[in-house]
Amino acid sequence: MNSPRDRPDGPDASGMLRLGKHAFAPGQPLIMAIVNRTPDSFFQPGATWSESAALDRVDQAIAEGADIIDVGGIPAAPGSDVGVAEEIGRIAGFIAAIRSRYPDIVISVDTWRHETGRAACEAGADLINDSWGGFDEQLAEVAGELGAGLVCAHVGSQRPRTRPFRVAYPDVMADVLAQTLRQANRALAVGVLPDRIVLDPAHDFGKNTWHSLEVTRRLAELTATGWPVLVSLSNKDFVGESLDLPPEHRLSGTLAATAVSAWHGARIFRVHQVRESRQVVDMVATIRGDRPPARTVRGLA
Amino acid sequence: MLTAAALCPAAPLLARELTGADPVVPELRQACREAADALVQSDPDVIVVIGAGEQTRTWDDDRARLNLSPYAPGPGPALAAAESVPLPLGLGGRLLDEAGYHGRRELQEAGADEPAAACAALGASLAQRAPRVALLVMADGSARRGVKAPGYLDERSAGFDAEVGRAIRDGDLRALLTLDAALARELMATGRPAWQVLAGAADGARPTSVVRYDDDPFGVAYLVASLTVR
Numbered sequence: 001m002n003s004p005r006d007r008p009d010g011p012d013a014s015g016m017l018r019l020g021k022h023a024f025a026p027g028q029p030l031i032m033a034i035v036n037r038t039p040d041s042f043f044q045p046g047a048t049w050s051e052s053a054a055l056d057r058v059d060q061a062i063a064e065g066a067d068i069i070d071v072g073g074i075p076a077a078p079g080s081d082v083g084v085a086e087e088i089g090r091i092a093g094f095i096a097a098i099r100s101r102y103p104d105i106v107i108s109v110d111t112w113r114h115e116t117g118r119a120a121c122e123a124g125a126d127l128i129n130d131s132w133g134g135f136d137e138q139l140a141e142v143a144g145e146l147g148a149g150l151v152c153a154h155v156g157s158q159r160p161r162t163r164p165f166r167v168a169y170p171d172v173m174a175d176v177l178a179q180t181l182r183q184a185n186r187a188l189a190v191g192v193l194p195d196r197i198v199l200d201p202a203h204d205f206g207k208n209t210w211h212s213l214e215v216t217r218r219l220a221e222l223t224a225t226g227w228p229v230l231v232s233l234s235n236k237d238f239v240g241e242s243l244d245l246p247p248e249h250r251l252s253g254t255l256a257a258t259a260v261s262a263w264h265g266a267r268i269f270r271v272h273q274v275r276e277s278r279q280v281v282d283m284v285a286t287i288r289g290d291r292p293p294a295r296t297v298r299g300l301a
Numbered sequence: 302m303l304t305a306a307a308l309c310p311a312a313p314l315l316a317r318e319l320t321g322a323d324p325v326v327p328e329l330r331q332a333c334r335e336a337a338d339a340l341v342q343s344d345p346d347v348i349v350v351i352g353a354g355e356q357t358r359t360w361d362d363d364r365a366r367l368n369l370s371p372y373a374p375g376p377g378p379a380l381a382a383a384e385s386v387p388l389p390l391g392l393g394g395r396l397l398d399e400a401g402y403h404g405r406r407e408l409q410e411a412g413a414d415e416p417a418a419a420c421a422a423l424g425a426s427l428a429q430r431a432p433r434v435a436l437l438v439m440a441d442g443s444a445r446r447g448v449k450a451p452g453y454l455d456e457r458s459a460g461f462d463a464e465v466g467r468a469i470r471d472g473d474l475r476a477l478l479t480l481d482a483a484l485a486r487e488l489m490a491t492g493r494p495a496w497q498v499l500a501g502a503a504d505g506a507r508p509t510s511v512v513r514y515d516d517d518p519f520g521v522a523y524l525v526a527s528l529t530v531r
Contacts, residue, residue, distance in 0.1 A: 078448075078453035079448075079453075162452070162453075163450075163451045163452070163453070164451070165444055165451035165452060165489060166312070166313055166372075166388070166451075167372075168371035168372050168388070169371055169374070170371055171374070172374055173374075208313075208372065208373075210319070210372065210373035210374060210375065211374065213375070214374040214375060217376075241321070244323070
């Protein structure tokens with residue numbers, strides 16, 4: 001059974017996505033709530049820097065319908081260095097605290113470092129959100145070894161915590177497909193289970209606004225691979241530049257992009273605002289016919 | 302010999318259609334138009350557009366096209382890569398088109414890693430193309446001039462860009478040949494090879510200069526200037 005012929009070479013045929021104790025079917029949109037253990041992230045900086053505030057945010061997110069809690073200890077933007085020990089210190093104990101309070105919730109860790117991924121999984125994380133696209137190749141190996149899920153993100157040629165500068169692609173969507181599928185295949189090769197691999201086109205990462213808009217417009221090409229697709233759209237610059245709005249006023253634009261992505265078949269939505277996002281993805285799932293309406297009597301009495 | 306030169310940035314947002322509904326930098330585009338107009342009015346036999354890119358090579362002007370689709374994909378047909386020139390040359394060519402220039406033109410790419418001596422030699426050979434050679438130099442300073450800059454803040458960028466600005470203002474183009482290529486790369490100052498080609502073309506002459514724009518609205522140093530060799 002271990003011959004290369006038998007090794008899985010693509011997504012799970014049933015389309016099931018298994019994270020932690022859960023199995024999620026296609027057509028069941030999942031909300032991943034962002035809880036940053038940072039003093040300096042771009043949206044509501046420092047809001048969940050203290051552990052008590054962060055745990056309150058987790059309580060609120062789960063009450064509002066979050067399926068996954070995504071914990072990160074380093075902002076995406078450049079800034080003061082956060083070493084491995086500092087990063088682990090920010091998130092590992094906190095993940096353990098979430099796990100003890102919510103034994104069944106799916107927990108994900110947003111990191112590019114394998115040491116942090118290992119510490120997070122040992123503390124209770126189920127999914128490694130490798131948001132810098134396989135920069136540290138050992139991160140996928142940690143996911144394979146520990147049975148965790150892995151998010152494979154497209155970042156072009158960006159290194160962690162760098163901004164795009166005059167990036168250009170002959171075809172950005174082709175690059176997204178090639179880079180994420182290459183990572184998914186490598187994840188399979190190092191033992192990550194096929195029903196635990198997720199692709200993320202990573203809006204704004206290694207992309208200008210035109211690129212992120214194109215990726216949104218053509219997202220169906222990524223969902224057509226059969227791999228579950230995660231989108232991280234929440235309050236990002238491509239929304240801000242489209243509508244000329246600062247981060248605190250990007251919710252409507254975020255939800256519009258969320259609806260389009262849901263229509264194209266994205267399955268995980270990484271968000272700051274859980275309640276509004278939950279309503280949007282559930283509504284789109286209902287329009288698609290993936291989810292029944294909650295209660296229908298209008299015209300039926 | 303070199304008789305005139307214009308310096309303009311090679312930023313994608315120089316293309317008006319890439320900044321959406323907001324012109325964003327109309328004064329920068331205006332300064333570039335004025336520099337291109339002055340260059341065309343200098344009565345050159347040939348205008349060579351010079352810009353940094355992957356490798357040192359000359360592009361065939363008849364087939365050269367500005368291709369913005371790698372920067373702004375969207376619905377509609379994209380140009381085939383084989384028909385398009387690197388962005389600095391495409392933007393420069395467009396400036397000449399907009400200035401109404403129909404004379405002889407060459408498009409010269411200078412490799413991003415080309416050492417100073419090779420850039421200077423290239424410039425010297427360009428200056429021999431005709432009795433009156435004009436250069437349109439598409440070049441940018443550091444992209445690390447603040448914490449919001451594309452490359453975040455590098456404190457050394459201010460000094461680096463100030464020295465380039467001084468050399469241009471004073472007509473002291475020889476000073477451009479001493480710019481450290483490794484430092485320029487660290488500072489994301491993509492214009493270094495193109496400036497050094499200009500210095501080689503000037504062959505020790507000290508041109509007079511008019512600076513038309515010198516600012517960094519997005520953390521990248523943009524310098525627009527016109528140089529005249531008397």
